[in-house]
Amino acid sequence: MIQSLDDLENIKKERDSQYRKHKKTVRICFGPGCQASGSRKIYELLKAELKSESLQSKVRVVTTGCHGLCERGPLVILNDDEIFYQSIGKRKAKAEEEIRLIINTIKTGEIADKLLMDSHEKGKKYTSVKEIPFYSFQKKIILNIVGKIDPEYIDEYIAHDGYKALFKALTTMKSDEILGWVQKSGLRGRGGGGFATGAKWKSCKEAHGSPKYILANGDEGDPGAFMDRVLMEGNPHAILEGMIIGGYTIGSNQGYIYVRDEYPLAVKRLSTAIEQARKQGLLGTNIFNTGFDFDIAIVRGGGAFVCGESTALMSSLEGKSGEPRAKYIHTVERGLWDKPSNLNNVETWACIPVIINNGWEWFASIGNEKNKGTKVFSLVGKVKNTGLVEVPIGATLRQIIYDIGGGIQDDREFKAVQTGGPSGGCIPKEYLETPIDFDTLRELGSMMGSGGMIVMDDRNCMVDVARYFLKFLVEESCGKCVPCREGTRRMLEIVERICDGEGKEEDIAHLEELGRAVNIGSLCGLGQSAANPVLSTLKYFMDEYEAHIKDKKCPAGVCKPLIHYTILENCTGCTLCARECPSNCITGEKKKLHTINQDKCIKCGMCYEVCKFGAVKVV
């Protein structure tokens, strides 16, 4: 049982001495991306190889949360100087050879060039994490130990000063003082709305009614977003610590974490963390001998996107179907079971220990005038370095997409970035220098959301993008209120018609009108932003809509009914396209110009993809 600062220090010392016993450390990324590309297999192979070399007592192998650079996974990082080995075992046949190279580095210190990441300069490689722009441009205060610690052990968290903030808060600070710190830190809710966290806490603290509840939102459901997942899987104790401090501040003894059930590892890691925190007395009664009691339970969501909305989340938590309710009376006054409830995103909760440890002044020094601290983004789409990044709020889109993300794949032209999840909006290249924060994104017709960023290039059709997100929203609308349920579906019908080349000129005005009705007339935040994918693409990419409607053309070459493939004169007759074509509609003799039978062509684009001479054109 941990009851004092000394107890925390002792665990830290013990861990440190254990660390010192091992001369070398290997960190294998067990984040979602790396696991999907086979990091578990690498871990097993490496363990076996270390055993056969009798090195297992000298080398500490840590399975960690996400390192961020998912594009290069599986990632293996060596020792304290953080030698960065990437794409290990990505090609199965090479896996054993690559493991032997890693063992060699461990034994001799010799760095295996083959396993390093190429740098911008031709022929040069990055050796350590610090040299890689993807990492050096980031500022990690939330994710800093995700990727370093094994999240299944509370001692690892404590060894990195975990639960010190809790001790400080409970034993040296009054609840009003903590509230003051959170207010002065300028922290805003990371779930999307960007509401001032301190103001929310204050309202809940002052609300009448008992008991009060502390809730954490881990119901991340945006396509392409995995910030919360990585945090829950990679550093679950930071969330717990934030929630306990929140409970003490607001006057609550019970917390719930709502996690979507599609994140089984997050559920497992959080459960383990709660169990271990209870065992150590950091959850339960009389925490740090202060007389303060707090406990946390996990509630698993059933998979509805709308349950990430605060009131729907609470309905679901109560065991009802996940339908939102009107928020004219705030949930801080009447939330879960009609009791005062303080809901924050898991990332917001993870900011709390950081603020308590480092002081509100420090936190407020990061970011810009109205937006403090950092924000985690999941950077996906047509960007070179897809992955998870953490930057001070106010970093520009260019910094995120180019400096960290490495620019657009194949050095193509950047067209737009979709932020804020499905009900966010698309921001065009004119705004690459815009500092990204809660307010600027809203002004641009998008939103921060929980931090999804989908990068698009000239091959993305913006009407098709609007169609994709709208379809997602139609499927995920809970169906409670008419504008969202019926309105988004009718908008989708119109957009699909435009993609099919059957758009009418009046469709644009109709979409604008209906989109506004959906946004101002819907009940919850999901419906109130459901038209954004259409409205923002109409705002910035009207020319593409017009091309679809008037010229019956899809400039990006995406909407199948509006395009066809043709083979140009520079065809070398290599026959590759003919061999790859699934509908056998390409004919031509060897070394002679090939042709596509348009009647049989299914427009799959395979010929376009495989042609090495750029001889296949989308018209």
Next chain:
Amino acid sequence: MIEFMIDGKKVRAQEGEFILPVALREGFDIPTLCHHETLGSDGRCRLCVVEVARGTRKRIVTSCLYQVAEGIEVSTNTPDVMLVRKSVIELLYARCPEAEVLQHLARKFGVEDVRYAKDHDKGKCILCNICIRTCAEIVGVSALGFSGKGMAKKVTTPFDEPSDACIACGACVVACPTGHIFMKDDKGVRTIWRKKFPLAQCPVCSRYHAPVEQLKYISKITNVPLETLMVCQDCK
């Protein structure tokens, strides 16, 4: 007492009251399909939207769920209000073209042209929740609920099977604002929600007067013997 303005007229209301009932009491015409005076508000249909100005802040709210507050200015007829209201009518009309109440609203609000393909599989159900709430909150049996979400959402009995909880009272039929729910009495049998219920025959006048299940339920909650209830109202 709270004083505030609706369309320039000063009105008074009790604290905690919602705008909609106050406005209706004061003679303003605000349409609604999911609000029911016995059940209260639900905020589903969005027909009752109004614009509320509070200081410099203006926004569209559902009047059925927005509590009155001192000094607010409510407008029932702004361009945004009419945009939402007419859009909702057009959307619901396309969903339920057979529903007379929607035909009437469309005429009243000048929604002449429905620009969407009309549905033919939704009947007259606008998913207002009134039947479900009536069944749960007034009758107290909770035989109905929603299943599915989005466009697949519908009112049904659990697992779409004949309900054990339903007492065939028909309160849902009476409460339904569009006349969607099917109920038929024929030869001593009531059919409702895909289930047949025997009707009780009055031992005095031989008239079929109520479902046996409903009488059993009333007997259970009131402790009035079933035999007494079997006699119809006219012969008691």
